[in-house]
Amino acid sequence: MNEKTENNLDKEIWRPNKQNLRIDKIVAKLKTDKIVTIKELAETFDVTKMTIYRDINTLKEKNVVTFINGVVMYNDKTKVLENQERKDLTYYLPTEIHRNTAEKKRIAQCAIDLIEAGDSIYIDSGSTMEFLSQALPENKNLVVGCHAFYVLVNVMMKKGCDIFFPGGYFHSDTLVFESIETIQFLKRVRIKKAFFAAGGVDSSLGITCENPFVVNIKRAMLESSHTKILLVDSSKFNTVKKVYYADLKEFDIIVTDNKITENYKKLINQLGIKLYTV
Numbered sequence: 001m002n003e004k005t006e007n008n009l010d011k012e013i014w015r016p017n018k019q020n021l022r023i024d025k026i027v028a029k030l031k032t033d034k035i036v037t038i039k040e041l042a043e044t045f046d047v048t049k050m051t052i053y054r055d056i057n058t059l060k061e062k063n064v065v066t067f068i069n070g071v072v073m074y075n076d077k078t079k080v081l082e083n084q085e086r087k088d089l090t091y092y093l094p095t096e097i098h099r100n101t102a103e104k105k106r107i108a109q110c111a112i113d114l115i116e117a118g119d120s121i122y123i124d125s126g127s128t129m130e131f132l133s134q135a136l137p138e139n140k141n142l143v144v145g146c147h148a149f150y151v152l153v154n155v156m157m158k159k160g161c162d163i164f165f166p167g168g169y170f171h172s173d174t175l176v177f178e179s180i181e182t183i184q185f186l187k188r189v190r191i192k193k194a195f196f197a198a199g200g201v202d203s204s205l206g207i208t209c210e211n212p213f214v215v216n217i218k219r220a221m222l223e224s225s226h227t228k229i230l231l232v233d234s235s236k237f238n239t240v241k242k243v244y245y246a247d248l249k250e251f252d253i254i255v256t257d258n259k260i261t262e263n264y265k266k267l268i269n270q271l272g273i274k275l276y277t278v
Contacts, residue, residue, distance in 0.1 A: 023055050030074035034172040038070045068150045103233040103257040106278040108132040110255050119192050123151050125176045126197030128231045149175040178213050186220035194225035198232050199241035208241040215245045227252050234259040
């Protein structure tokens, strides 16, 4: 395989059968294209989608790819290992989606309970937003906006959801689209409930994230939304990332897990923010 497909998929014996040869080519394509769909792979290699699903599951088990609703993303091995060992490096979705997964899923489910039929909502980018968009209810006459590709894919699969997606320049590490036109568009819309993510929450330095290119999107969402809801697991508190985007007091609701400290509970209460812990 290519370097015998990630060093023989962790030293397993490689034999030149059709599946292994095809997996070779899938990995090569992913290294070039970064993300592809199951449909595209099936058409490229002239096999069924089910065959590609089996190939991708083999790669997923070895952490070679991240697979989200029909979309396959290559995991840069160096970035994955570095991000697992250190928390101060650039945000990398394949790593983040596997951190504090149970807490993020509970937070997302609690957030779902805040959504009412007929709401217009906006879903930020970030690993928690992946779980939120997966859990969206169907047939609730929702209008859903987003700027992350994986959120878009999840929402597209839901019945009874109208979607607005500004688009723009694509960032492969985060699967996020952004542009000047995106900001201009978001400033013209009005959103009932916007759900935000963060890389860090600090009592003095505010709400921070890793990537400067999403700050203007987040600010536009804050200005265009009626109810601002921050979804963060407790590991984000007392953490500061590179880029500031909001003060804690700008949010109406915070949803986190039950490991949040008493000091932060007290601060959130003092600011008049509704707190949900799960």
